[in-house]
Amino acid sequence: MVMKGAKTVLLVEDDEDIASLVVLLLDELGYNVERAANGREALATLERGLPHLILLDMKMPVMNGWAFAAEFRARHQRGAPVVVFSAADDAAKRAEEIDADGWIGKPFEFEDFRSLIRRWLEPRE
Amino acid sequence: MVDEKSPSRSTFTIRIVAIAFAVDLLFTLLVPVVYVRMLGIAGPTDVQLVVALLLPLDLAKVILLVVVLPWMLRPIERWHRAGPGGDPDGALLRRAGQTVYRTPLAFGAVFASAWGLSYLVLTVLLRYPIPDLIPLAPRGMPAGALFAMACFTAALPLGYAMFAWLLAPTAGELSLVARARAIALPGREPSLRARLVLFGICLTLAPASWMASMAYMAEVPTTTILLSGLVVLIWGPICAAFIAAAVGGPVARIAAAVRDIGAHGRIDRSVARVPIFQQDDIGRLASGVNDMLDRLDESTQRVQGHLVEQERLAEVARRRAGELHAVLDHMVEGVMVCDAAGQLLLINRSGAEGLGLSSTDAVRHMWLDLPKLLRFRAPDGQVIPESRLPLPRALAGETVVGQEVTYYHPRSDRDRRIRASAAPIRDEAGAIVGVVQVAHDVTELAALDRLKDQFIRVAAHELKTPVTIVKGYAQLLLGTTVGLSSSQRTTLEAIGRGADRLDALVRDLLDVSQLYLGRWKLGADEIDLAALAAAAVERLSPSLRRHRIRIVRADRAIVVGDRRRLEQVQTHLLENALKFSPDGGEVEIEVAARDGEVFVSVVDGGVGIARDKQPRIFEPFYRAHTDTAHDHGGMGVGLYICKEIIEHHGGTFWFTSEEGQGSVFSYSLPLKGAAG
Structure with missing residues (x-):
């Protein structure tokens, strides 16, 4: 499914079902998706190259969003925009906590999701 | 009983008569000898004649003593015999009193008269009826008269004083009984002065006339003079002794009584009353004493009564205080009372325990260091300055209700939370004289609240993931355009709506939980409420079938607030209006800006709210339409959240409603830049 030239999104999400759903949506939008089930996997993935966007769930086993964000900043600074992908009431607060670039709440409307993703990956000049 | 006592009682009379008779006998034997020798009667026949004449006269005197005196003393005997219970109205006592006080002078006079008259009659008899029998000396007559006078004046003080002395014990007894029974005894005797004058005259006159009678008769033999002197010598001391006893005795008793009072140092029933022996000045003195x-005694008793009463009141006060302490100590709440200077006056057991100290004294000892030791904080962790603690606030005149204070509890080495209320105690003039504080330990409640909040947050968060999945995949399937029948589509739409509702419920639950904890953080966006209303209408309108939403007025109204929250209010009000207008119709929105405020109203013509349910409409989890035809489900927290949102923005939220006519829900918010 990896398309050459297409932008890459790193999805860090421990829930299989949600991850599959998001992958389908991003596929539909024409982006490459790399998946990681927790922060540690995500960090390993990042060693192979930085994506254009990181969609980050917060509560995960092994290494959670907070720990990942701290490690990411330490290694790559602002190498890629980080968007918190979390339960609606928390999302904004979590984003603030880890100094993320944006947030998408769960559950979400497809329309909102698509426009937000596009806004991050295709900023108008 | 009367018979039993009568012998002992009559000894009283017998005793008096016997003593009087004995004294009298002494002189009855001596005086005739002097008389005969003074007149120079020497012949045996003549002496026999005088004796024969004297015998009936003496006999009369004896009758006087043995018959008349007991007869006069009868009322006393009668009173004696009657005993304590035999004289209910005090008549016997009064008569006995009269007797006891009158007899001495009366019988003394009779007794003296008997003596005087005996010798006067004897002299007259010797001189006139039988003149030739005895050649009475020429001066015999005057001498005899002088002799009779001497007898009278000698017998008067002797008899008077003797009977006064003899009757004194009885008089005293009577007076005390009468006093105890509050009966005034009759009889008033000559004053002491009059008596002393009488005694003085008699005591002078008697020996004077006695010796004068001797001197008047010429050639009285020396032996006769000596004998008469002897009689005077006997009479004098006896008479003086009786007078001394009759006059001095009562005075001595009074003196003793007064000395007793001094010695006792207090007056009560144990101090005996002074008997009244004679009703003269001394008697009145005794009576006065x-x-x-x-x-x-009365005032002592009064004072003692006061002391007893005072002791009783003190006891009552002590008991009350004890009860109060018992009640306070068994209270769950901590109670403390301070004076106006902020010094601790009282703290109950719960209070001391709550501060982690073992006793009131310990608290008092640590009082000034408590703020430093316990580090009083507000529930949000901010240190409370001392002046903002409940007690100082109340001292400043404030009434503090339910201030929550967290502090370090040294004994358990943990934080505790109390809900404290404090109020100033004022005197009648309204000045603050102290403060009372009641503190309720809410540590466990706070912990429970935290637990509940934690539970809700975790549960809500965990619910969101499945909701996201359900909603997402339903949307995904709906997005695939091919191969879906219309019934499948309807099913997927229903699944999506169900997920949305679940999401809304979870959000409401989180909102309520956060509201309870006071943890709302509001954004500060600039929002035009007219635009916000229009957007809400636009969002809802496409799905409406039988309803129409109309914006009747839309003033430009910029407020500063949390966009999402204000949208939530607007949406909820519109949804409610639609929900409770089941027959369709129009819902109107008005956004009116005036006087620095914006007023937003949502008007429907629906079912309205029954009057009795209106007061509870803003209570969380209250649902006015539960179990009615209009029960549309939900948790009953929507209006509560709306009201809280508006109030957190500094606004006001209210409604008017009429059952069957519809409702108007309104809120006002301060416009941006408006003062206040």
């Missing part, structure tokens, strides 16, 4: 004793 008795009255004084009575008054003193």
Whole structure:
């Protein structure tokens, strides 16, 4: 499914079902998706190259969003925009906590999701 | 009983008569000898004649003593015989009193008269009826008269004083009984002065006339003079002794009584009253002393009564205080009372325990260091300055209700939370004289609240993931355009709506939980409420079938607030209006800006709210339409959240409603830049 030239999104999400759903949506939008089930996997993935966007769930086993964000900043600074992908009431607060670039709440409307993703990956000049 | 006592009682009379008779006998034997020798009667026949004449006269005197005296003393005997219970109205006592006080002078006079008259009659008899029998000396007549006078004046003080002395014990007894029974005894005797004058005259006159009669008769033999002197010598001391006893005795008793009072140092019933022996000045003095004793006794009793009453009141007060302490100590709440200077006056057991100290004294000892030791904080962790603690606030005149204070509890080495109320105690003039504080330990409640909040947050968060999945995949399937029948589509739409509702419920639950904890953080966006209303209408309108939403007025109204929250209010009000207008119709929105405020109203013509349910409409989890045809489900927290949102923005939220006519829900918010 990896398309050459297409932008890459790193999805860090421990829930299989949600991850599959998001992958389908991003596929539909024409982006490459790399998946990681927790922060540690995500960090390993990042060693192979930085994506254009990181969609980050917060509560995960092994290494959670907070720990990942701290490690990411330490290694790559602002190498890629980080968007918190979390339960609606928390999302904004979590984003603030880890100094993320944006947030998408769960559950979400497809329309909102698509426009937000596009806004991050295709900023108008 | 009367018979039993009568022998002992009559000894009283017998005793008096016997003593009087004995004294009298002494002189009855001596005086005739002097008389005969003074007149120079020497012949045996003549002496026999005089003796024969004297015998009936003496006999009369004896009758006087043995018959008349007991007869006069009868009322006393009668009173004696009657005993304590035999004289209910005090008549016997009064008569006995009269007797006891009158007899001495009366019988003394009779007794003296008997003596005087005996010798006067004897002299007259010797001189006139039988003149030739005895050649009475020429001066015999005057001498005899002088002799009779001497006898009278000698017998008068002797008899008077003797009977006064003899009757004194009885008089005293009677007076005390009468006093105890509050009966005034009759009889008033000559004053002491009059008596002393009488005694003085008699005591002078008797020996004078006695010796004068001797001197008047010429050639009285020396032996006769000596004999007569002997009689005077006997009479004098006896008479003086009786007078001394009759006059001095009562005075001595009074003196003793007064000395007793001094010695006792207090007056009560144990101090005996002074008997009244004679109703003269001394008697009145005794009576006065008795009255004084009575008054003193009364006032002593009054004082003692006061002391007893005072002791009783003190006991009552002590008991009350004990009860109060018992109640306070068994209270769950901590109670403390301070004076106006902020010094601790009282703290109950719960209070001391709550501060982690073992006793009131310990608290008092640590009082000034408590703020430093316990580090009083507000529930949000901010240190409370001392002046903002409940007690100082109340001292400043404030009434503090339910201030929550967290502090370090040294004994358990943990934080505790109390809900404290404090109020100033004022005196009648309204000045603050102290403060009372009641503190309720809410540590466990706070912990429970935290637990509940934690539970809700975790549960809500965990619910969101499945909701996201359900909603997402339903949307995904709906997005695939091919191969879906219309019934499948309807099913997927229903699944999506269900997920949305679940999401809304979870959000409401989180909102309520956060509201309870006071943890709302509001954004500060600039929002045009007219635009916000229009957007809400636009969002809802496409799905409406039987309803129409109309914006009747839309003033430009910029407020500063949390966009999402204000949208939530607007949406909820519109949804409610639609929900409770089941027959369709129009819902109107008005956004009116005036006087620095914006007023937003949502008007529907629906079912309205019954009057009795209106007061509870803003209570969380209250649902006015539960179990009615209009029960549309939900948790009953929507209006509560709306009201809280508006109030957190500094606004006001209210409604008017009429059952069957519809409702108007309104809120006002301050416009941006408006003062206040």
